[in-house]
Amino acid sequence: TQLLEQSPQFLSIQEGENLTVYCNSSSVFSSLQWYRQEPGEGPVLLVTVVTGGEVKKLKRLTFQFGDARKDSSLHITAAQPGDTGLYLCAGSGGGSNYKLTFGKGTLLTVNP
Amino acid sequence: DTEVTQTPKHLVMGMTNKKSLKCEQHMGHRAMYWYKQKAKKPPELMFVYSYEKLSINESVPSRFSPECPNSSLLNLHLHALQPEDSALYLCASSSQQGALNQPQHFGDGTRLSIL
Numbered sequence: 457t458q459l460l461e462q463s464p465q466f467l468s469i470q471e472g473e474n475l476t477v478y479c480n481s482s483s484v485f486s487s488l489q490w491y492r493q494e495p496g497e498g499p500v501l502l503v504t505v506v507t508g509g510e511v512k513k514l515k516r517l518t519f520q521f522g523d524a525r526k527d528s529s530l531h532i533t534a535a536q537p538g539d540t541g542l543y544l545c546a547g548s549g550g551g552s553n554y555k556l557t558f559g560k561g562t563l564l565t566v567n568p
Numbered sequence: 569d570t571e572v573t574q575t576p577k578h579l580v581m582g583m584t585n586k587k588s589l590k591c592e593q594h595m596g597h598r599a600m601y602w603y604k605q606k607a608k609k610p611p612e613l614m615f616v617y618s619y620e621k622l623s624i625n626e627s628v629p630s631r632f633s634p635e636c637p638n639s640s641l642l643n644l645h646l647h648a649l650q651p652e653d654s655a656l657y658l659c660a661s662s663s664q665q666g667a668l669n670q671p672q673h674f675g676d677g678t679r680l681s682i683l
Contacts, residue, residue, distance in 0.1 A: 489671045498572075498658050498674035499611070544610055546672075555624070556672060558610035 458483040458549050462559025470567050472534050477543055477562045480527040485547035488528045489556075490519055493542040502530075535566045571595055572675035574659050580681045583649060589678045591642040591659030600642040601672060602634060603658040611658055611674075617642060649682045656680070 461480045469475055479488070487506040491499035503512050505521035505528060512519045516539075518531040532539055545559040572593045581587050591600065599618050603611035616624035617636040631653075633645040642659055656679050660672040 487671075491674075496676070496679075498574075498660075498676045501671050501673060504671045542608065546610075555613060555616075561608065561610050563608055 458485075458547065458557045460545055460547055460557050460559040462545055462562055464562060465560060466563050468565040468567065469535055471536055473566075475532050475535060475564070477530045477545075477564075478527070479529070479545035479547075479559045481547065481557075482526065483547075483549065484525050485549055485557075486525075488521060488525075488545060488547045490528070490530055491544040491546065493544060494540075499542075499544055535564075537566045537568050540564055540566050572659055572661055572673055574657075574675035574678050576678055577676070578679045578681075580683060581646070581649065582683050583651075585649075586645070586647045588646065589644040589657055589659075589680075591644075591675060592640055593659075593661040593673075594640055595661065595663075595673070596639075597661035597663050597673075598639060599662045600636065601660040601662075602632075602642070602644050603660065603674075604653075605656040605658055605677070607656075615644075646680075649680075651682050654680055654682045 463478050487504055489504050490502045492502055493499040503519045505519055508523045508525045510521045516533045520529045543562045546556045575590045601616050602614040604614055605611040613626050614628045615634045620636045631648050635643040656677040658677045659675045662672045663670040
């Protein structure tokens, strides 16, 4: 069974601060997705990373996929209240069914 | 706006009722998924349909019955649910089940409350 350990589970910061969320596994993933979910809505895809060592930027968000494709990080620069939400990492493995393995999520609150 | 549409947005039902949740996508995706999500937890996979055939059932109780009438529609029929089934039910789709680098796109879910 593949597992994704996501940390921290909860994060409360002030507007303007930087933060990093981590997802780690002992398993190799074919690709990894990051989602943000706001209350009352479904998860919204932020990015997919597929190549070991890949770095993708989305405005103030920087996503990195580890060289060995076992871990990933999400870094937010100068967080804003609109960044508040549940951040989920999800990995697609190399198994026959390609089920998504979700991390437990990081509940981020950015205070004005 | 999400490209996966779920109805209804909210549903309250008694334990003896029968109801259905609906999901629709027009992205040409051939894989569709049902997930159950409790508050502040990640989604838990229930069912996967691939090319309109059920390919994964995650040992879901028979009071949940999925149906895929065509490549754009996915239903979840509910009967004799329990209070612990109260949750957000999410539908998702992807271009193919198992296709590398093809992420799942989620709807906004149906908030289900069992009285």
